[in-house]
Amino acid sequence: MRIGEMVRRTGVSERLLRYYEEQGLLTPTRLPSGYRVYTDADVDSVRRIRTLLAAGLPTATIAQVLPCIRDDGATLAPVCSDLVAQLRRERKRITDAIKDLQTSQGMLDTVIAAGPADTD
DNA sequence: ATTCTCACA
DNA sequence: TGTGAGCA
Numbered sequence: 001m002r003i004g005e006m007v008r009r010t011g012v013s014e015r016l017l018r019y020y021e022e023q024g025l026l027t028p029t030r031l032p033s034g035y036r037v038y039t040d041a042d043v044d045s046v047r048r049i050r051t052l053l054a055a056g057l058p059t060a061t062i063a064q065v066l067p068c069i070r071d072d073g074a075t076l077a078p079v080c081s082d083l084v085a086q087l088r089r090e091r092k093r094i095t096d097a098i099k100d101l102q103t104s105q106g107m108l109d110t111v112i113a114a115g116p117a118d119t120d
Numbered sequence: 121a122t123t124c125t126c127a128c129a
Numbered sequence: 130t131g132t133g134a135g136c137a
Contacts, residue, residue: 004122014123015130033137035123 002031006038010046017046024063025049056097057090 003014010017020026021036026045028036045066052062065087068080 002123013130015132018124019130033123034125 001038002035003028003038006042006046009043012046012050020046020049020059023059025059025066055090055094061086061090 001009003017006012006017007014012020017026018036021028026038026042026049028038028042031037048066048069049062052065053059057065064083065080068083
């Protein structure tokens with residue numbers, strides 16, 4: 001499929017799709033016309049890219065991890081052995097981020113509890 | 121009608 | 130990351 005269908009199927013803009021390619025996250029082939037050609041697997045990749053990006057992983061890391069995730073779920077392929085250590089660091093980063101967010105949440109709770117009307 | 125590259129109030 | 134220009 002070309003970029004137009006990718007936009008419809010992933011909800012991601014053309015701009016971002018091309019940006020992901022620049023970052024090495026997607027490697028669509030080209031038609032003689034220069035048009036990008038994406039595969040069904042690319043649609044799944046975009047979903048993973050978005051999730052990993054939302055988790056705060058740098059595009060460089062995502063580019064390394066993507067080809068190591070198999071269709072069924074989150075199985076690591078052999079070529080990923082050297083990435084385990086890096087993945088552990090990212091995991092810790094997320095753990096620390098959650099801790100900081102909870103601290104912020106606590107501060108907000110204090111302010112909210114001190115005010116008049118309140119919700120959630 | 122679509123996609124491409126490049127550039128920037 | 131959006132937007133628009135100028136092509137193919």
